[in-house]
Amino acid sequence: MSWTEERIDKLTRMWEGGATASQIAEELGGVSRNAVIGKAHRLGLKARPSPVKSNDRHEEAAPAPVQAAPPPRPAPVEAPAPRAATPAPRPAPAAPVAPPPAPVAAAPAAPSGDAPAAPPAPRIVSVGPGGFLRQGPGEQQAPIPPAPPRRLVPAKPSADIADKTSLLDLNDRICRWPMGHPGEPDFHFCGEKVNPGFPYCVEHCGRAYQAQLPRGHRRPPPPLPFGNPRVR
DNA sequence: CCCTGATTCGC
DNA sequence: GCGAATCAGG
Numbered sequence: 001m002s003w004t005e006e007r008i009d010k011l012t013r014m015w016e017g018g019a020t021a022s023q024i025a026e027e028l029g030g031v032s033r034n035a036v037i038g039k040a041h042r043l044g045l046k047a048r049p050s051p052v053k054s055n056d057r058h059e060e061a062a063p064a065p066v067q068a069a070p071p072p073r074p075a076p077v078e079a080p081a082p083r084a085a086t087p088a089p090r091p092a093p094a095a096p097v098a099p100p101p102a103p104v105a106a107a108p109a110a111p112s113g114d115a116p117a118a119p120p121a122p123r124i125v126s127v128g129p130g131g132f133l134r135q136g137p138g139e140q141q142a143p144i145p146p147a148p149p150r151r152l153v154p155a156k157p158s159a160d161i162a163d164k165t166s167l168l169d170l171n172d173r174i175c176r177w178p179m180g181h182p183g184e185p186d187f188h189f190c191g192e193k194v195n196p197g198f199p200y201c202v203e204h205c206g207r208a209y210q211a212q213l214p215r216g217h218r219r220p221p222p223p224l225p226f227g228n229p230r231v232r
Numbered sequence: 233c234c235c236t237g238a239t240t241c242g243c
Numbered sequence: 244g245c246g247a248a249t250c251a252g253g
Contacts, residue, residue, distance in 0.1 A: 021237065035246050037237060050237040
């Protein structure tokens with residue numbers, strides 16, 4: 001797999017949206033999590049809360065906040081800890097961790113007046129199939145107020161099938177040959193009086209039960225009860 | 233163990 | 244430029 005324009009774009013959006021490297025890799029397909037991370041860094045879009053970050057590992061220990069000449073790293077002399085019994089307290093980490101708190105979509109406030117508030121970047125919580133970005137509860141649209149109470153009326157079947165035989169009308173005395181397709185508004189059953197001993201009327205029994213004719217004398221098969229396979 | 237991101241380094 | 248291997252924290 002190569003990093004095409006679209007794939008890079010998707011990677012960027014998802015990465016900035018907060019999706020994990022694994023999610024991105026899975027979504028893109030054909031690449032590993034490492035590949036995603038490596039590409040993201042190569043693209044320059046890193047800086048995300050990392051479980052391993054905030055620890056000055058092999059990072060040149062953050063020198064003095066000012067520039068000037070960063071003094072060569074002093075030899076990490078292990079304190080000779082005279083006290084044998086007392087565990088020496090670890091020196092406090094030089095650099096306190098991340099500064100800015102997450103600007104959760106707080107109060108948009110400031111209706112108007114001065115500066116048009118910059119649209120706060122939506123905090124994406126997860127990424128769905130196709131790369132669309134799901135948003136967190138904070139960004140969700142306000143719930144739609146419930147409709148005013150109404151008097152409930154019994155559902156009335158549409159006029160089309162009002163006089164048709166519905167599923168509920170079936171019993172062992174009426175023909176249950178289906179007419180139309182299930183799920184369609186006018187789907188119903190034959191409703192004729194049944195051929196005694198059979199679930200269908202005489203006419204539909206003739207369709208349902210056909211004598212096996214010798215080869216070469218068979219009639220073309222009748223249409224299937226539900227019609228031909230439907231095209232979707 | 234699983235997950236995560238960061239980094240390294242041979243290709 | 245790429246990504247597997249590796250590291251390291253949660």
